[in-house]
Amino acid sequence: MFNAVYINVYITEIIMMLRYLTFLLSLLLYFVEGERYWHTSQFSLTKLYDFQKEHFNSFNGYLEMETRRLEELKKHLGSMYEWHDRKINWFNYLHNHLNGFQLMKRTWHKLQKIEDLMDNEQSIKALEKVDKNNGTITDNYINLVYQGIRRVQKFYAIPASDMAAGRRDDQIIGDPMNSCECYVISNNCYERYDYYGSMDWAVQTHDKWTIDGRPKCVNIKKLHHQMIISSMHTGFNLTTVINSSELYNSETDATKFIQNAFLMNNEMQVFNKSKCNTTFDIFNSYNILEFKDHEDKHKYLCRVGYQHQTRILTNDSKCRYQTNNVSYRILMPFKEEDINSNPSIKMYHDVIYDDEIEKIKIIARQNFQDGTVVSLGKGTSLETIRSGQVSWIYKYMEKEQNLDSLDVRIQSFTGRYTESAESYQVVNYGLGGHYIPHHDPLPNRTYSRTYGQRIATVLFYLTDVENGGFTTFPTLDIICPPEKGAALVFYSLNLTDGSLLYDSLHGSCSILKGNKFIFTRWLREEGQHLTYKWKDRNTFAY
Numbered sequence: 001m002f003n004a005v006y007i008n009v010y011i012t013e014i015i016m017m018l019r020y021l022t023f024l025l026s027l028l029l030y031f032v033e034g035e036r037y038w039h040t041s042q043f044s045l046t047k048l049y050d051f052q053k054e055h056f057n058s059f060n061g062y063l064e065m066e067t068r069r070l071e072e073l074k075k076h077l078g079s080m081y082e083w084h085d086r087k088i089n090w091f092n093y094l095h096n097h098l099n100g101f102q103l104m105k106r107t108w109h110k111l112q113k114i115e116d117l118m119d120n121e122q123s124i125k126a127l128e129k130v131d132k133n134n135g136t137i138t139d140n141y142i143n144l145v146y147q148g149i150r151r152v153q154k155f156y157a158i159p160a161s162d163m164a165a166g167r168r169d170d171q172i173i174g175d176p177m178n179s180c181e182c183y184v185i186s187n188n189c190y191e192r193y194d195y196y197g198s199m200d201w202a203v204q205t206h207d208k209w210t211i212d213g214r215p216k217c218v219n220i221k222k223l224h225h226q227m228i229i230s231s232m233h234t235g236f237n238l239t240t241v242i243n244s245s246e247l248y249n250s251e252t253d254a255t256k257f258i259q260n261a262f263l264m265n266n267e268m269q270v271f272n273k274s275k276c277n278t279t280f281d282i283f284n285s286y287n288i289l290e291f292k293d294h295e296d297k298h299k300y301l302c303r304v305g306y307q308h309q310t311r312i313l314t315n316d317s318k319c320r321y322q323t324n325n326v327s328y329r330i331l332m333p334f335k336e337e338d339i340n341s342n343p344s345i346k347m348y349h350d351v352i353y354d355d356e357i358e359k360i361k362i363i364a365r366q367n368f369q370d371g372t373v374v375s376l377g378k379g380t381s382l383e384t385i386r387s388g389q390v391s392w393i394y395k396y397m398e399k400e401q402n403l404d405s406l407d408v409r410i411q412s413f414t415g416r417y418t419e420s421a422e423s424y425q426v427v428n429y430g431l432g433g434h435y436i437p438h439h440d441p442l443p444n445r446t447y448s449r450t451y452g453q454r455i456a457t458v459l460f461y462l463t464d465v466e467n468g469g470f471t472t473f474p475t476l477d478i479i480c481p482p483e484k485g486a487a488l489v490f491y492s493l494n495l496t497d498g499s500l501l502y503d504s505l506h507g508s509c510s511i512l513k514g515n516k517f518i519f520t521r522w523l524r525e526e527g528q529h530l531t532y533k534w535k536d537r538n539t540f541a542y
């Protein structure tokens with residue numbers, strides 16, 4: 001007896017503990033998966049789209065259940081009304097006690113049924129199930145998406161009016177946005193103290209709100225408040241909005257808005273802001289590139305690239321068929337293109353094949369994680385520096401997946417030793433995905449004593465990109481539009497003394513339209529028959 005009670009208590013405790021552990025685990029998964037997994041890559045966006053299909057199934061199930069429930073409710077109410085209406089002379093009818101009993105019984109049972117149908121516990125359960133499904137979007141994720149949109153806008157200097165119309169000059173870059181969508185961007189900019197963005201998008205929201213039938217998703221009072229504050233910070237003249245708005249003369253809100261705006265105009269004089277009178281001025285503020293740093297130059301090159309879509313030829317530009325003394329390459333030589341001589345930058349066309357590309361994408365998608373920036377410390381992810389998802393294909397996987405022939409190809413076209421190279425890295429950029437200008441060599445504390453420093457980068461493009469996503473070399477004025485199947489090879493170290501080649505500085509432009517997948521192999525110093533003794537080096541000049 002005692003034992004049975006004891007075992008029972010024991011089991012209850014274990015169950016409690018298991019429940020607690022499950023709860024902790026789900027919390028952990030929420031943070032790990034929710035915050036890290038849902039980053040902006042084309043791959044995760046596609047996955048989200050697929051999850052939507054699952055959601056639709058759950059929603060449709062819910063909708064069917066609700067429709068059945070409401071139809072039943074309607075039936076019960078209908079029969080009750082009908083019965084009620086049929087008794088023309090209630091007073092006489094109820095004189096009969098059996099009828100009184102019937103009234104009591106019907107009312108009681110019907111009411112219970114109706115209450116059950118209205119209480120609707122089932123619906124709550126069904127909805128809970130939908131929420132627990134995959135594809136949860138966290139606040140962090142949605143924030144990154146807004147920031148991605150804003151980055152693309154500033155990167156390519158697209159006025160909010162064009163972006164909201166889904167275009168960049170004469171190119172379609174997406175579907176037109178409605179007032180709700182413009183509002184969330186404006187709101188997000190405001191919350192991040194980005195007053196130019198807030199103003200630019202608020203004007204769009206304001207313009208579309210009446211046309212869209214004044215949807216509730218726009219808190220117009222909040223919007224007006226934010227416009228007033230943003231106008232103070234940007235010097236934007238709110239009367240331009242008021243004059244072109246349909247709200248003018250017809251709404252109390254508008255009247256208040258105007259009063260506030262005039263008050264603020266006075267305040268603005270104190271702030272002495274008069275730069276951005278109109279949305280055109282705001283757009284121009286995106287356009288100002290002072291070339292004070294490489295990031296500006298990078299941005300400029302991205303915009304130039306957007307216009308040209310092809311490489312701007314330099315004095316070094318030359319193309320040739322190259323065999324590198326590999327006999328079978330006489331039949332199928334590499335198509336080598338010189339882009340720059342010092343540092344050496346070359347492009348090899350058609351060096352990775354479609355079946356290999358598909359295989360790489362499939363392997364990579366199993367363990368995509370947010371791209372990190374080594375120089376900021378291990379695992380640091382900062383989307384303002386680099387945004388995209390990264391996956392590694394480790395060396396043991398190469399053999400398993402028959403990818404070893406690729407290494408032989410790299411050896412042939414670079415003429416370099418690849419045994420000491422790093423594992424392949426796959427990157428998928430997505431919405432606003434980019435990488436600001438940087439050098440590839442690793443900071444002193446992280447580079448390997450066994451294999452040495454990163455000497456050269458072999459960057460395969462696994463996709464063409466419809467627009468944007470060029471690799472730029474800001475100090476050299478060079479842009480490389482991604483070309484599916486090609487490999488960009490550039491050196492980061494001076495081969496005579498191992499010092500950094502500063503002009504190897506490079507970055508990736510924001511993706512404006514399309515999907516960018518790259519596949520990178522970094523070659524290391526070990527085994528390259530270098531004339532200097534890198535192993536004796538204490539620190540790397542960086």
Ligand SMILES: O=C(O)CCC(=O)C(=O)O
Pocket residue numbers: 427435440469470471472506507508518520
């Ligand atoms: O995506 C690109 O074009 C450049 C990528 C890059 O620089 C890197 O991964 O180190």
Ligand SMILES: [Fe+2]
Pocket residue numbers: 438439440506
């Ligand atoms: Fe790089």
